[in-house]
Amino acid sequence: MTTTPENTHVYVTTAIPYVNGDPHLGHALELVQADVLARHARRRRRPVRFLTGTDDNALKNVTAAHAAGVDVREFVAANAARFAALREPLQLSYDDHIRTGTDPRHAPGVRRIWRRCAANGDLYRRRYEGLYCAGCEQFYALEELAGGRCPEHGTAPERVSEENWFFRLSRYTDALRAVLESGRVRVEPAARRNEVLAFVRAGLADISVSRPADRAGGWGIAVPDDPAQVVYVWWDALANYVTALGYGSTGADPADGGHDDHHDDDDGKPFRTWWVESAERIHVVGKGIVRFHAVFWLAQLLSAGLPLPTAVYVHDYLSVDGAKLAKGVGHAADPAGLARRYGSDAVRWWLVRDVARIGDTDFTVDRLLTRHDQDLANGLGNLVHRTLTLVHRFGDGVVAGPWATGAGGHPLVIAADALPDAVDRALAIFDLRAATAAIGAVVDQGNRTVEGERPWELARRATAGDTAAAAHLANVLGVLVHACRALAGELEPFLPAGATRLCDQLGDGAGVGRPEPVFQRLRRL
Template identity: 55%
Template sequence: MNPYYITTAIPYVNAAPHLGHALESVQADVLARHRRLRGQPVRFLSGTDDHALKNVLAARTTGEPVADFVNSAADRFQALQGILELSYDDYIRTSSDPRHRPGVEYLWQRCAEAGDFYQDTYTGLYCVGCEQFYEPDALIDGVCPEHGTEPERVTETNWFFRLSRYRDHIKDAITAGAVTINPPQKRNEVLALLDKGLQDFSVSRPAARAGGWGIPVPGDPSQVIYVWWDALTNYITALGVDRRSEDYEFWWDGDGERVHVIGKGITRFHAVYWIGLLLSAGEPLPTTIHVHDYVNVGGAKLSKSTGNIIDPVDLVKAYGVDALRWWITREVPLLGDTEFTTARLIQAYNTDLAGGIGNLANRTVALLHKHYDGRLLLDEEPVIGPGWDSADLDTARAALRSKIDAALRTADFRSATAHLIATVNLANQLLNAAAPWKALKDPDGDAHRIHRLLSRVVQACRTIRSELAPFCPGGAARLASQLGDGDRVAAPDPVFVRLA
């Protein structure tokens, strides 16, 4: 099978991680775990974007050296790996990882050799939060549409990248399907942007304004490389692009999938700037860019800059990692912002996990232990009783894998989890129709048929458990211990305890 290389965007570390970071990391983790489950070679990369000016400004407010501040802050982001049960294969910090700077310099040189850099003096409106210049008509009532702050007017002499040269090439890559932007509405937004034409953009900043923090422009130490140009390259500097390493050749330069999971606020950087940079440097393009929308609280976007944040660490401490990962994958739609409340998190967990698959597995296992010593009768023939049969459940169980594959191909986590819960509901409906707890009390009841029925429900639960693993790896592992994989099940014990 072809390799599957998947990345998150790398966040600034000027403030603590919030729920939006957890959303993106969990979504990417589900995709990575799902492909591993299917036997595909997977490499999952995340990291931190250390060279942002906002990191410098945040360090100044604490009085710490920038490097010390960044390292400490980056630790908090990397710690999410264990807290959120993220299966990263690699993690890159752009200020300290020895792979990064040589790769950045290599790609800069490749673009220079293509004649795509020139110096110019520019006056514009700069948002430190976004680390980008804005045209006046892109502002909303004079403030940044992302952060709600008034940009600073800046005049600088910088290096510029000839992005305008690559407009048609970028558009062709998207319309021909070489680069898939998902969902389609985001693709259409990028194409509309390209139809308006592209301007060259500044790819360096004065070293003095950045306090010397950043990677110097090769041959011009008075400038540091613009943080976005620097940060985007992490996807291949982590693979050793400058050395043409085996990792680079296998994961990026071959026939596999190269997938980015990003938030909608940085679509332009990934779907336009990054593709233009790669075209200039003569490197392969990403094959897929999955774009997610935002998490809101009280109708407002979560933002470190505004202080409107929810700490995912606190959520895990209060409700558990299964509940948080399930809310992210069950409640967040493919398109549109999502309002977060703890009540919705608790409801999703209690309804689907504790009251759904957890209750289904536990009551089935309890009956098997009470009446059949925990033993199973495993077969694939339909189980038929008076007024009920296993046909619908058997069909759903057989189709579950392909339905989840189709949903996750477009990163539609809500649809994927809906297929899981639909199968759980069918199993519960079958049990309720057969009422084995009543049939087993009836001296004339068919104990053998009920044994087969309960065993069939366990087989369905095992399939559900396997497909649940990318979404809730911890809970799925506990289910696996209860359900076993042979002709016996373990003693009943609730896997998902209800939340108050």
């Protein structure tokens, strides 16, 4: 991650999911990815704010509640609680969780952004007829459909005719192209950036940003000064990134003739700190909603005169046993259930180590178990266990440290000391797989060092009076402990629970703890 001399604050957000069903493993992927970024920045001593939440105001929530025969408010509250309950099983460290339907910060901020865009001449009302996908809550042009079906859900959109408020997205074509081409807003991976740029370069059409209140059953945020319409769920939902910081909660709205205080907010001025002045404002989102975040949201902010995010990090999709993930797909995709059965370390490690940066990834329990046992139990866990065993057997639980004669140039020390930079470079381009691969490479080198240095033979020679062997043994043990401590530290953003157990055993001084298995094998290989 980049830093500036003036400010090193990092604001990390996830998309907020609809709550028309239970959370699945795809939601866990995004939450864990964002959590890794937040924890990593904190580890680098940067001030961090990490936000997640739920989208309560979607019309599909209303549809799902009616289908279940449940009051909409009760239905939404129950499902939102299930998303919030992922915090403990996934070991998430978010600082804030917003529910757009009940959080008092949200609606005032949405209305303020609406009024600012209206004051800028970017909102107008007209009748519209188009093809609408209820799953996406989005209108599609005919040429965007694959065989007449939504490219995201594979269903045929319904033809809808209604009068809505429209946003002049077309006015921002050139500005958005400049923002994306210059890297002022980075979209990673580059393939997703290129897709967004192609969409913008083709020319942007104005978009509908409201729905009739009757069709929404009164659910959602009323359009300012037009209660017959509710704000389109995406316009509403995207604003959570700033409303959660207090934007719009206090002060006069400059669009209403008041003092221009749109950079002011509640106690502590979190909006100014984390949005206006923050060095990095990062959105972590799925590939299906890149257009909303890297086009519509940016235009919305430009119209309202607000700062843009600095990066949009995009992940691809997961499938389970070859089937596309969706709410209600079954227990195999239940992240909390997987964590209860196999542990948060196993679930988090699979998500950060196995999921491809580009292209969809298929999840199976077999792959989760294999990855955990190979990398954690047989790899890192084995290295730490054998290192501590050697230190207690041949060094009475005390190490001289890698600063002993000749140890500073040891290849394993060099590799361990280079690990933070390798992790930094990988996460700066949202490549969690590369970051965890760098950790794995040092683990492999550590295990090869044990086999190559053969401390037990050095100990035998030292016992026989070989002083050179005794000195070399002390160096080797110090090198191994140094590498294990470096690995445990860099592992913390990815596996906070497992890393804590490793650090407790390894200590931070000359003495080390007794070896205990940190990563129990989940099955016999």
